[in-house]
Amino acid sequence: MNALISVSDKTGIAEFAAALSALGIKLLSTGGTAKLLEDAGLPVTEVAEVTQFPEMLDGRVKTLHPKVHGGLLARRDVPAHMAALQQHGIDTIDLLVVNLYPFEATVAKAGCTLADAIENIDIGGPAMVRSAAKNWKDVAVLTDASQYEAVLAELKASGGRLSDKTRFGLAVAAFNRISNYDAAISDYLSAIDFEAAGADGVPARSEFPAQSNGRFIKLQDLRYGENPHQQAAFYRDLYPAPGSLVTAVQLQGKELSYNNIADGDAAWECVKQFSEPACVIVKHANPCGVAVAPNALAAYQKAFQTDPTSAFGGIIAFNVPVDGAAAEAVAKQFVEVLMAPAFTPEARAVFAAKANVRLLQISLDGVQRDGATPWARGQNAMDVKRVGSGLLIQTADFHALTADALQVVTQLKPTPQQIEDLLFAWKVAQFVKSNAIVFCKDGMTMGVGAGQMSRLDSARIASIKAQHAGLSLQGTAVASDAFFPFRDGLDVVIDQGASCVIQPGGSMRDQEVIDAANERGVAMVFTGVRHFRH
Helix, strand or coil: CEEEEEECCCCCHHHHHHHHHHCCCEEEECHHHHHHHHHCCCCEEEHHHHHCCCCECCCCECCCCHHHHHHHHCCCCCHHHHHHHHHCCCCCCCEEEEECCCHHHHHHCCCCCHHHHHHCCCCHHHHHHHHHHHCCCCCEEECCHHHHHHHHHHHHHHCCCCCHHHHHHHHHHHHHHHHHHHHHHHHHHHCEEHHHCCCCCCCEECCCCCCCCCCEEEEEEECCCCCCCCCEEEEEECCCCCCCHHHCEEEECCCCCHHHHHHHHHHHHHHCCCCCCEEEEEECCEEEEEEECCCHHHHHHHHHHHCHHHHCCEEEEECCCECHHHHHHHCCCCEEEEEECCECHHHHHHHHCCCCCEEEECCCCCCCCCCCCCCCCCCCCEEEEEECCEEEEEECCCCCCCHHHCEECCCCCCCHHHHHHHHHHHHHHCCCCCCCEEEECCCEEEEEECCCCCHHHHHHHHHHHHHHCCCCCCCEEEEECCCCCCHHHHHHHHHCCEEEEEECCCCCCHHHHHHHHHHHCCEEEECCCCCCCC
16 A cells, blocks of 8 residues: 655644554655654655656646656556556556645735745645546545544555545545635736736735635524525535634534524624623614623623514524623513523523523624634624625625714714713624614614614604503613714604714715704714715
8 A cells, every 4th residue: 555645734644644554554755754754753755756757847847747646546447547557657646635825824924026826726635536536436635633543544444445435535635635726816806906916026916806705614404494484504605714613513402593593693792892882682683782791691681671562583692791780680571592601500501591591602802802813803804795606796785883983973072981881882883783873872772773774664663662661761872883974864853852872974965964053052973984885
């Protein structure tokens, strides 16, 4: 049995090769890998010795040879194939261990030049991997160090033979690796503006490459989709951001549904926006209660007050660990999914009696609130929406508004407390479906109007919900996700008790709306940014 080993990432390779050699497997290798194995005292034959052709062109050509690919591609069950190998003095290669030049890591580095990127495009490695994976019935191909342990254990247990299931699984993993590798190259090269390359050799790159290559890994099949007659599955990014929903560990409860995941993501992304302890309750992808407070229990109690009716059967997210007191309060209502960075033993004990409640633990440890990239901050860099035979791709809406960016446009200036309430309302409005109107006060949503064709109707619905919840809107701050096109919407929220308003501005009738705010004696600020969410 022959094994060809040629790896860029040499993690664990000497130990793995030593174990293969101990099983009587002959080792073939190339370049630096061969030297590493020789230095480890292992018997190894250089590929150049087998091919009788030297490595050349700075290593660009070393395994592109019939004596390599013939040994990988020959079918052992086809006599003509085996006769051809014998005629040309070619030995079979039964195990291939290859990982590729680090293209993805290279282009991710600041200052990577086009020349650096090109030199890290592997040619011989993918060719060998494809040959071996195509001939999976006779050849096992390993493309990652994480595979070594299991393969070695099976070889030892079976006397040197891997099962068809294992070899097929390795082949699928190999083709997936090649697909991801080629997609990374395509993404990088398709994004380059060749004529705009800088004098330092670092090319200008578009955020939107000429070809978009999605790379996702299936986490689970779902019972059904948005409705029972639809089928669905849940996938994650190849490299998920820290603190994202796909990194969740389910501690208990029924299997997640399509709608659980969609609503859960809405709640989790919203609650992550707050630095102080926060609770977000979501129903049908819209926040129906959001609050900040000194602890999880107080945040939940405030959030629940906003809309107890909608909170029934909702999704609840905390950005701080859930303790026993908070768990006791949440457990009094019907909740589908409860998410938090951690649950205390007391909280786990409370929910142990409610076996159907889905508890998701999502660590925020790796999230850098001030990270340089969306990924480091635990955010999506891009949002994607499917349309007929196409995709709409945009940069994600992660705009963070600060007090110093507000433009006060009215005669009455907002107080420091009102500024705090306005910024809170604006954060919530970002996660409410358009048209969105959000009333807030003292770190708590008081009324939420979402998803209406008319902004007037959203404002009316928000006030109706507050009335049903027994909440007064007097002195509240109101956020509108987009501008008021006429003064009528502003009049509605003021009639309900709003004392200050935050909105993007930018309407042809801005002055009409500003005049109305001055007439009614409220403060209003413009953000210059809108938060449409369709």
